[in-house]
Amino acid sequence: MASVRGRAVEVPAAGGEFRLVEREFPDPPSGHVRIRVQACGVCHSDSLTKEGLWPGLQYPRVPGHEVAGVLDAVASDVPLFKVGQRVGLGWHGGHCNYCEACRRGDFILCANGQVSGISFDGGYADYVIAPANALAFIPEELQDVDAAPLLCAGITTFNSLRNSGARPGDTVAILGIGGLGHLAVQYAAKSGYRTVAIARGEDKAPLAKQLGAHLYIDSTKQDPAAELQKLGGATVILSTVTNADALASAIGGLANGGKIIINGVPEKEWAVNAIPLILGRRSIVGWPSGTGMDSEDTLNFSALSGIKPMTETYPLEKAAEGYERMMSGKARFRVVLTTGA
Amino acid sequence: MASVRGRAVEVPAAGGEFRLVEREFPDPPSGHVRIRVQACGVCHSDSLTKEGLWPGLQYPRVPGHEVAGVLDAVASDVPLFKVGQRVGLGWHGGHCNYCEACRRGDFILCANGQVSGISFDGGYADYVIAPANALAFIPEELQDVDAAPLLCAGITTFNSLRNSGARPGDTVAILGIGGLGHLAVQYAAKSGYRTVAIARGEDKAPLAKQLGAHLYIDSTKQDPAAELQKLGGATVILSTVTNADALASAIGGLANGGKIIINGVPEKEWAVNAIPLILGRRSIVGWPSGTGMDSEDTLNFSALSGIKPMTETYPLEKAAEGYERMMSGKARFRVVLTTGA
Amino acid sequence: MASVRGRAVEVPAAGGEFRLVEREFPDPPSGHVRIRVQACGVCHSDSLTKEGLWPGLQYPRVPGHEVAGVLDAVASDVPLFKVGQRVGLGWHGGHCNYCEACRRGDFILCANGQVSGISFDGGYADYVIAPANALAFIPEELQDVDAAPLLCAGITTFNSLRNSGARPGDTVAILGIGGLGHLAVQYAAKSGYRTVAIARGEDKAPLAKQLGAHLYIDSTKQDPAAELQKLGGATVILSTVTNADALASAIGGLANGGKIIINGVPEKEWAVNAIPLILGRRSIVGWPSGTGMDSEDTLNFSALSGIKPMTETYPLEKAAEGYERMMSGKARFRVVLTTGA
Amino acid sequence: MASVRGRAVEVPAAGGEFRLVEREFPDPPSGHVRIRVQACGVCHSDSLTKEGLWPGLQYPRVPGHEVAGVLDAVASDVPLFKVGQRVGLGWHGGHCNYCEACRRGDFILCANGQVSGISFDGGYADYVIAPANALAFIPEELQDVDAAPLLCAGITTFNSLRNSGARPGDTVAILGIGGLGHLAVQYAAKSGYRTVAIARGEDKAPLAKQLGAHLYIDSTKQDPAAELQKLGGATVILSTVTNADALASAIGGLANGGKIIINGVPEKEWAVNAIPLILGRRSIVGWPSGTGMDSEDTLNFSALSGIKPMTETYPLEKAAEGYERMMSGKARFRVVLTTGA
Numbered sequence A, B, C, D: 001m002a003s004v005r006g007r008a009v010e011v012p013a014a015g016g017e018f019r020l021v022e023r024e025f026p027d028p029p030s031g032h033v034r035i036r037v038q039a040c041g042v043c044h045s046d047s048l049t050k051e052g053l054w055p056g057l058q059y060p061r062v063p064g065h066e067v068a069g070v071l072d073a074v075a076s077d078v079p080l081f082k083v084g085q086r087v088g089l090g091w092h093g094g095h096c097n098y099c100e101a102c103r104r105g106d107f108i109l110c111a112n113g114q115v116s117g118i119s120f121d122g123g124y125a126d127y128v129i130a131p132a133n134a135l136a137f138i139p140e141e142l143q144d145v146d147a148a149p150l151l152c153a154g155i156t157t158f159n160s161l162r163n164s165g166a167r168p169g170d171t172v173a174i175l176g177i178g179g180l181g182h183l184a185v186q187y188a189a190k191s192g193y194r195t196v197a198i199a200r201g202e203d204k205a206p207l208a209k210q211l212g213a214h215l216y217i218d219s220t221k222q223d224p225a226a227e228l229q230k231l232g233g234a235t236v237i238l239s240t241v242t243n244a245d246a247l248a249s250a251i252g253g254l255a256n257g258g259k260i261i262i263n264g265v266p267e268k269e270w271a272v273n274a275i276p277l278i279l280g281r282r283s284i285v286g287w288p289s290g291t292g293m294d295s296e297d298t299l300n301f302s303a304l305s306g307i308k309p310m311t312e313t314y315p316l317e318k319a320a321e322g323y324e325r326m327m328s329g330k331a332r333f334r335v336v337l338t339t340g341a
């Protein structure tokens, strides 16, 4: 092994502009690997790094937590991985193995958990050095640009749904058809749920159906809660939106015993009325993406079921442009940077 | 069988005064029984009847949904019950058997479910006529005045806890030591949970310990969320209070993966911040008492474990006085009316 | 309402020959309905009636517990159903509402549960009189001949799978491709499981793939346990076979924490070795079909997902022939009797 | 740090006699600790080491997987533990962090999992060198001789019960009152289960009651299955016996939906009849002790609830005598070796 040179797109300081730089990427230390990046998804959460919204961020910092690539170097104490294998790295950037959550095997809640592109330099680069315990193998069937967005937008929704307790045939509503939602609809449909997509505008109806939704609710013309109740209520509503009011009003669409799972962070707090929760034994549940193994399950399920993200690609050197496109909300639906490797 | 005469304490109209009357109690119709009431607990929810806060209430109406008594008459199409058996009747006042919830066996969420003392005349009386599918057998070991409050305050907390997913040794906090809370603390302790009682004032500490709490937090001097986090966080917080702010702030005391279960109806809506829910995979859950069989489980567990409510008794004819005592918040902790039967 | 005349194919005595008779079908008593049968599946369990293998069977008896038809008469105390609605009746032939299982809402385990075609006359007839609490609505999308086999072979496998705890992407193996298995493979695939079909002979491989299986194991050439372990082990194995040795040896294919669910009754006892159960936290689980509501869920999921049984139809008057075909094991895969109604 | 000298009781070869030797205990390597042993329980499974029944055993080998002691040295890359802390080491002797089970956080099923006293030298010694990821902290309230047996006999039964799905008030039967059973009865009772102890002979009845059992069945005079059914059936039967026939016949005592959990390894295979499993939705489940964190939960629950093993102590140099006592079946109920440290 030896250090390698490559490009990186770093944020020099909180709120600063992206800057393309050349860097040395040293050999991975104990428990780590070095990944030759092929593709890296751009996520709204990259703004945490860009704008300095995460406590304790140190700059310069390279964002990027949807990394697909090939192992370039592996520390000698990492038995599982070999140079040349295709791996993915998501939001979960490694865990400590010693905190209580880790000792319980609940790595995603590690008290010392790292976040890719926040705790260490991420995937807007030719190389990433990352903890081995954060990785997922990428199955052959998936291309890098398709795998990348699944490592954050994909895993978060898939992992929420598969652990939701919903059973095949149960009614599952996906609130929002965007970066997360357009994947969630596919996951829900391929999991055998009676899938209801909810979004703004009639123009999204054909897409929703194409993604596998059995039903579509246009929230600009219909009251989602009322429409869901006409269907018997939703066993699960997966909220991918940031609109707190939309989330709050959707709760009225839950079936008896139903739960709303929050993936998208609402832009503000919202008021909860306990009575429908109590009378209908309903719940409000938060869900925090998943581990490397969860990512691997997500990738494998996507390959098995033919699920892909819809993407727009930008070369690494146009990372700033790709990021702007993503933040503008106009991307359909995920932006992916490619290194050309 | 034949109709019988007896006393009843009825509410003549929404907001009216209690009125002691003599009534004829006819033979129970198909699927029903007539109970000779021995004891009936007074619950805060009786104010729904007293003040007309439940939609569609018809007057005069006799409140009372914590009824312990003896079967006095049983319809011929009810195979399970026999005259002379001791039975209890709680909040759940019978289900329809034909709605979707009933067809799924989830009777407490019956779309046509009745509520004792609201949908039909309840236990502030010498007799109650009730659907047989709402009843619980009372075990020998329990006296009527002890059984009565368990049929609402008891079942609600016990059923919430036993279905919470908490395991023996897990930390369970009970928010509030009142009518519900003083039972919840006992149930939690006898279920092997590491039980934390949270209430206002240092003077409740000895009682909490006596009820079985391993730890006590005085919320007037300590921040419950911070104190719970020092203990590792609560797997379950059972909220029995009506103070929405107390409930909202307690959520910060949840462990990773923890849930707050709402038993007491908060007096207002409260603002939820999604971030701690998402980051810690936490949830907010409503819980609606239980069925006749759940009541029976509650009574049996109480008998097995030696759990009793703390009560103040009033004769039926002093129901108004007992009700005032309960509503004043001064009762320690449940008021029970006795018929002298 | 009034009684109606129609045909029935009855078994005159244990081990006797089928006999086509004309009968009077009276008005349904309290809690019951009369169904105009359109189609009735023939199931191996019909031999219980034919051969008198069920304790307490009274003759003559009409077999048939996969009944699809139209409501012809409804007792006045049955609020849910209306004459003219399409309904299905399966193995579960009604429950008592008063035993402990019923009071817990667990109707399929009713201590007084009836079985269609065993406890009362079943669907080898123009009409069936059945308890209303056993029925399922049939969705428009399903034809009668397709719905019928789903009411036993379908519900048993679907209900086992959806309650198995398997999640989308998990490996689920179906042991046997016959009447139950060819449906189970479809249910597993449409539920998003990585579906492995196991059967005897290479010739079933194309069918297995066509039904949705991702992988096929020919148990005459390969060791299913070893092949499953190469795939990482099965989270769930659903056994639809009667061959006890096949079942016993398949257990070795379970993943850590996996379970084998038994649908088909093995023809004999088999020897269990506890060590692989203990070391791998594995389990052996029995599963008993489901309720009317479970049937309804099965039918709805089948309609949603485009799942159909493969059937051979016989007119009612050729019931004996159809039964022989079924018992011969040559049917591909379910035999359905039609009344021509 | 530096190596230390101390005694060890080693088995020189499969089937050989115990031999007290003096040894050098080197500094712990990466990821390991050295424990100054205070007490070590003797377990029937120590015969695996003594008699060479575990595949691949290398000799000489020091048995002992119920180790309570004080940290004597800690590798520099182990952040959690400090010299001087009291820790316990059980059957689980560390996991690899990289196999699929480990990546899922399910350490007890690690494909490369080690077993204390089998994979490496165990607690029949003054010192043990062990992987840090196998350890549990011992709470102050527990003495070493009490903590030791909880690290195998305790954790196995407690972990089985708390993950069994049984809820407070449910009927839980403990089959066998021996080393495991006398702890299981205590755990069951303190978890709020209606606890039924089953053993051979009327003379064990007073002990069973003293340990907290609500009911006792003498299997020499009564049929356990029939007696359990009189009580409504057991939600859970925890089998701690090695008598396969006793286990097999107890299955008949399961309630609807009940499960038998196997802790004790039966001395032979037993024949399973699938019909009662299917008709009653019952299951047979294996359970493999637990991780270091599970041990810690066990110790904490024991301290919280006042649960202790009944023990007979022997000084380390009399290990052979203590082992014989244990294997004779006459010990009441666990033998513990003490080092005098």
Ligand SMILES: [Zn+2]
Pocket (backbone or CB within 6 Å): A095, A096, A097, A098, A099, A100, A101, A102, A103, A109, A110, A111, A112, A113
């Ligand atoms: Zn950690």
Ligand SMILES: [Zn+2]
Pocket (backbone or CB within 6 Å): A043, A044, A045, A046, A065, A091, A152, A153
């Ligand atoms: Zn992201």
Ligand SMILES: [Zn+2]
Pocket (backbone or CB within 6 Å): B095, B096, B097, B098, B099, B100, B101, B102, B103, B109, B110, B111, B112, B113
């Ligand atoms: Zn209902």
Ligand SMILES: [Zn+2]
Pocket (backbone or CB within 6 Å): B043, B044, B045, B046, B065, B091, B152, B153
């Ligand atoms: Zn109440």
Ligand SMILES: [Zn+2]
Pocket (backbone or CB within 6 Å): C095, C096, C097, C098, C099, C100, C101, C102, C103, C109, C110, C111, C112, C113
């Ligand atoms: Zn029943």
Ligand SMILES: [Zn+2]
Pocket (backbone or CB within 6 Å): C043, C044, C045, C046, C065, C091, C152, C153
């Ligand atoms: Zn059948």
Ligand SMILES: [Zn+2]
Pocket (backbone or CB within 6 Å): D095, D096, D097, D098, D099, D100, D101, D102, D103, D109, D110, D111, D112, D113
């Ligand atoms: Zn491992």
Ligand SMILES: [Zn+2]
Pocket (backbone or CB within 6 Å): D043, D044, D045, D046, D065, D091, D152, D153
């Ligand atoms: Zn042991």
